[in-house]
Amino acid sequence: MKHTIPVFFKNFIKCGLAGWCMEILFTAAGALRRRDMTLKGTTSLWMFPIYGCGAALAPVSRLLRQKPAWLRGMTYMGLIFSTEFFTGRFLSRRSLCPWDYGRSRWNVGRVIRLDYAPFWFWAGLLFERLLSRPLPSQSESSMS
Numbered sequence: 001m002k003h004t005i006p007v008f009f010k011n012f013i014k015c016g017l018a019g020w021c022m023e024i025l026f027t028a029a030g031a032l033r034r035r036d037m038t039l040k041g042t043t044s045l046w047m048f049p050i051y052g053c054g055a056a057l058a059p060v061s062r063l064l065r066q067k068p069a070w071l072r073g074m075t076y077m078g079l080i081f082s083t084e085f086f087t088g089r090f091l092s093r094r095s096l097c098p099w100d101y102g103r104s105r106w107n108v109g110r111v112i113r114l115d116y117a118p119f120w121f122w123a124g125l126l127f128e129r130l131l132s133r134p135l136p137s138q139s140e141s142s143m144s
Helices: 004-033 047-063 069-093 114-131 138-143
Strands: none
Touching: 004 047, 004 114, 047 069, 047 114, 069 114
8 A cells, every 4th residue: 555656656647748748749740730840749737637647547447457448448538538528627617728629519518529539549548558567577476
C-alpha cells in the first residue's frame, strides 16, 4: 500500500506527458489537413492533469487484462469520454475550457465529439500499455 501513491504519481506524469504529445501531434495533423505547412500543434496547461487522469485506468486495465482488445478499448473510450465531458463542463463554467466543439455536428455539450471515439479507443489502449507493469523476470522472482 505504501507504494501506491508514488506509482500513481509516476503514472499520472506518464499519462499527462503522453497526452500532451498526442494532442500536439493531433493538432499538427489538423494543420496539415488544412494545408498549413507550419504544422503547429497546440495544447494547454489544463490538459496535463486531464490526461494525467489516465493513471486511473491502471486498476481498470488489471480487471480487464484477460478481456479482448475491443472490449478494453470500448471501456477506456467510455471512461475517457466521461472524463472529457466532466472536466470540460467544469472548466467551461469558469470560462477556462481550452476546447469548444460547438461547430461539430457530433458534439455533446460543446465539450466532447462523438466522432473522436476511434481516437479515444486507441488512446485508451496506448495508456493501458504505458500503465502495464512489467512482469518480474525469472531471475528477479527466484531472488525473493
